[in-house]
Amino acid sequence: EDLGEDDMALVIVGRSYNSCDRGVNLNIPDKLKELGVLAIPMDMLPLDVVEIAEEYAHMYWRSGQKIIAAARLIGRDKRLFPLYITNFGCGPDAFILKHFEKELSHKPQLTIEIDEHSADAGVITRCEAYLDSLKNVRKAAAYVHKPPVTLSLTDNAKTKRKVFIPYMDDHIYPMAAAMYACGVDAEALPMPDKESLDIGRKLTSGKECYPAILTTGDIVKKANSKDFDRNRSAFFMATAYGPCRFGQYNRFHRMVLDDIGFKDVPVITLDQDKDYQANMASLGTDFKKLAWRGILLVDYLQRMLRETRPYEIDKGQSNAVYKHFVQMGADWTKERKDLLRVAQKGRDAFLNIPIDRSVQKPLIGIIGEVYVRSCAYSNSFVVDRIEELGGEVILPPFEEWINYIGYCRREDCVRERRWGAYFKELLTDFIQRWQAFRRARPFRGHIRHFYRESPSRDVIQKGKKYLHPSFRGEAILSMGRAVEYAEHGIDGIINMVPFHCMPGTVVNALLESLQKDHGGIPIIKMAFDGQEETNEQTRLEAFMYQAQQRMESRMGANGGH
16 A cells, blocks of 8 residues: 555565575565565465456465465556565476466566575576566556366267377276267377477476376377367366366366467366266266276286286287287277176186296385376386386276275265265265176186275275375375285385375375385385486386395295295
8 A cells, every 4th residue: 555656566476385484485575675675475465365266266275376366466556566486396386377477477577486506696686687677567458367168078068079088098998988989089199208298398387297298298299180170179188176286287288278279179177076977977877887897997907917927928928918908898898898708808818828937026016196107108117117127016906096086075075965966976886896896707816916906995094094084185095005015015115206296295205104114115216207317227126126135035934935
């Protein structure tokens, strides 16, 4: 209120632990005062967060809503300019900044990223340069927020566009086939490659999750392909409501497509939370059944692949059998055929592969972020490398994630007293567990490790010692699974996460305690961002040596078994 018509002030924007701590923010407000400029804390602005919450319904972080509200107010007041303070590796800011910059696209902005190497001199120089630039600011039209055009599966049922699904794992093939069988022309995109990575890097800041970068590259690569029909095509990306950044992906993809000239190409979303049942219903009553059967088939084929391939005599046989029956499963799903016969044929084909188990191999359990642990390109083909180093790998099935999000929906229904939705979720869970039991029958006695998937409540119970279940997402699953691995005599554990993954960083810290609790079990933490790490293979070799030593020690204690 004390600012005159021609006065100017900088608003210090950012999360409280960055903007309000004198040590973290390098005392920037006092430095600005010495330069003759008033600094106003963001919290002292009359922020209308309610307005922002309605327009940015996907912004599930409270601090994100406040920051965007501050941007809206700064954009409307010609006397105010922003100075955004963030920290190196701040996950939410990677996506919040995109919206912040859009809101203030008509005004100069300064973002200062703080880390332990930041120095006063560099910060002062940047502030001085920013203030100089403000002397010649020209007035521009304020940004008018337009909600990004994203459609639900229900909406797309009317548009009849072909839906392209970015690759995460081979489970997308039966999922796309199930959509096709239910009237949606769906196609799974191939595994990302270097071209996907290069495109994604050009269109991102580098602060986003590695999966966001790769899926962005996949989407844009397809959009720019010669056979892409923009008038009859759409892209698919699931969504959620935090705390993980995954729920921001579809909005980010929408902004990227808009920026490169594809505003007319929809992004189709699937809400894994509250609107899940409605989205599923739009695909017809058979979709969940068909997709679930396909997911279970791929899970079991992958288990047999990883248990057979390290011991095969003729290299390449296991991969050929696996690819053949994954494709057969997708083809049969399109025709609505039961996949039990495919499972039986696939089982027999794996059992007929000549193997040599005369040499015992250390068993390595993998945990971590679901995309990076599942997409071989994103983790630099770690499973192949472990097998080349003489190991055998076990991975959580995709069934784990489906079971977990169903568990979370049931918990939400109870808390919010939505009893109708709760009983619908209970029925869905019962049917899925019955289907899982039936689909496991062909593989009974032929899978050596973790034949049946543990219920979510059991995995969560094991992880509760290290992390409270209210911290939702992959972190509690990773900790519970790590405990399960250790209890079953696994010889080593790898946590595979995207660089700067928030849940993955939490798990990395907690694994120190788990390692002490379980006799120093070898653990390696691997973060991926698409950069080649010169010491990565050396670290993996050292880890495998430790796992080999643990296996030999365990076998000696058990009489060679």
